[in-house]
Amino acid sequence: MKNIVSTEESSPQRWGFKMDDFLKKGSCVTVRSLLTDIKSNINPADSRSLIPLGHGDPSSFPCFQTTPVAVEAIESALRSSKFNGYSPSAGIPLARKAIADYLSKDLKDKLSSDDVYLTIGCIQAIEVILSVLSSRPNANILLPKPGFPYYEVRASHAHLEVRHFDLMPEKNWEVDLDAVEALADENTVAIVIINPGNPCGNVFTYQHLNRIAETARKLGILIIADEVYNHLVFGNNPFISMGNFGSIAPVITVGSISKRWLVPGWRLGWLVTNDPQGILKKHGGAIPQILERTNEDFFLKTVDILRECANICYDSLKNVPCITCPTKPEGSMFVMVKLDVSMLEDIIDDMDFCMKLAKEESVMILPGVALGLKNWLRVTFSIEPACLVDGLGRLNEFCIRHAKKK
Template sequence: MENEGSAAAGKWRFAGNERLTLAGAVTVRGVLDTIKGNLNGNDARPVIPLGHGDPSDFPSFRTSSFAEDAVRAAVSSAKFNGYSSTIGIPAARSAVAEHLSKDLPYKLSPDDVFLTIGCTQALEAIVTVLARPGANLLLPSPGFPYYEARAGFSGLEVRHFDLIPEQDWEVDLASVEALADENTVAMVIINPGNPCGNVFKYEHLKKVVETARKLGILVISDEVYDHLTFGSNPFVPMGIFASITPIITVGSISKRWIVPGWRLGWIVTNDPDGILTKQGIVDSIKGFLNISSDPATFMQSNSDGSFSQVYERDAELEFPKESEQDEIEGAVPQILENTPPDFFQKIVSTLKETADICYERSKEIPCITCPSKPEGSMFVMMKLNLSLLEGINDDLDFCCKLAKEESVIVLPGFAVGRRNWLRVTFAIEPSSLDDGFLRIKAFCQRHAKKP
């Protein structure tokens, strides 16, 4: 009777988790949904999506047919319908280790690799592992807001160091040292950069890790856009500096293969001196994954690690014969090892073309400044000069009105840590990107202050 009375009086004993609500309040998806809510349904023109990070809908960014065949073969073999191990199937971990070792001066072991549900779960895992009472994490500004959201939910304090736009978005190392204290556990580097489109030079990355060693912290290197570079700076994996300070690399097949929906990522410990093991980080990663979901089994590999070519297919899909099924393996080893090089060359060439369009078209709009030409990833940051516009309050107001008047979606900079900036993606069809900038130019002309 007491319970009935409490319920009748509205005194329920359960409630939502306020920390979770606050952590998820500002996300890229949430902000873009707000902006999309301003679209004019009577505008017959196609919506130009310059705020997203998923180019897979566009013909120029279709994934490799080889990767698609590898997935078909794995699924149709009926050998991958069971559970994965919590840290990833051994042969798939071996394939990732072999793949990443090509860029390193040492060879990674499968024991250094932990498979995750995309790079998002990898970020979630390492932030959770580091979240002890009183600890703080150093994040770049501008940066990828999921780190901050996840840290907030985990009770891990975040402090932001600056990236310097006039210096190709290099890390302000003085601000890193000024922010750090005895409770700082790690700093995050995103290379190639999201949202800035920068690619860090070897010399600068070495200074970053030397600073981290001086502070006694590890470096989390977000390399989800690895090798998507098209400027003068080649991609340099942070793991090459692991002898200086421990490096945890996170990555996935999402961006380079243009398959974010396939949800296969990894955490890699670059730690030749075994410091991460001694400090309990490796055991904590395993502990996190033991209480989490696993990547899809068919995206990984069979346990014996056998390697074979994916079956040939004609115009119509041919499923493997029963006698061939023992040779079929999971998708990832095939995708990492055998994707034709011309696929990557095409993607990088298209990104270079669209990055050039983005940079050159921005010069035609007086109220927008692009301080640094993008050389990697799929994004660029552009600064708004609101003093040249009438009736525009801030970056969010700019983006909402742009959506309403021109059916163009752009992410306001506040969502990535820079107010009155814009993050623009150029991973889109070249013709659509041209159209989008023509509409932005028309919008800015319409709202320009009269002399």
């Protein structure tokens, strides 16, 4: 197999495709569309407030409000009338430089503004990179299972073949690198790594990230590092950017201000090349204030609340007999738990569980089938602590009510 990491000349044909059976069966769904279906099952006669334990938008809760610095920066930019026209395709130069400087704090090989491309949220960054990769005939991409389903949706749209590798719950959701090597072939162009993890709440160690990079180099593929939840960590493992391993294998990092600044509706993201060896080159207004002036206390407060909520979530779920939580979440805003439907009397699977939970308890949880793991659940804990306690209490009551009679 031709290795793009060690070979200067790489044919354009190295990078194109067919849909696999998973995509052909129409299994590609978005989180939002599935949650909309579940929400439609809510009983309008239930006077209790809806508790959303399935979404990834904490901004609707008072304890997760963005910093005034960000609001004032946006207001100042708007009032200046300097940014009402079209911007350069790659983004405003000052904004690109600010993002390069911000991300470089976590990197041994510093970025320049030329490495940064602004996008309409991280979603567009994903669209751009997958569209580029799909231009190579017969190309395939390796995606984690469970993972963020939009990668599959976009890959299907671009006719880019998807192959799934497992994340191992018994090993803190590490990548099954043996499976990765078995899946890859001469048409494999990239592997997606999400860290901190969505939906698993894991944070990869430096050693594991290094092994991922070494595997990518061996296979001659690039790494797409999804770091939307960068620095939202509260466990033993610190956040390490995948870009630190760009000298081993080229890394494309996608991210945004959505999660760390708690503003998903602002839709500002980036696509960054971490490529100190120049392998990829061989082939192929308010932002400065927001990034530079936000006080560290704002981030610490957010992480402290997430840590508290993660503890509440983990401790509460341990007491639900039909649910198993393999690992305590250490990052992002989610945790994956296994559902034992054999312990429930009238529940068919995870989708049935979530639909009935919404109808009976006005609690929304995302079924694991949306993320590639049937009979698992993704629970969001980025909500008000008191609201979280209420929601998990309702979840427990639901499970007790539906438990098989001894």
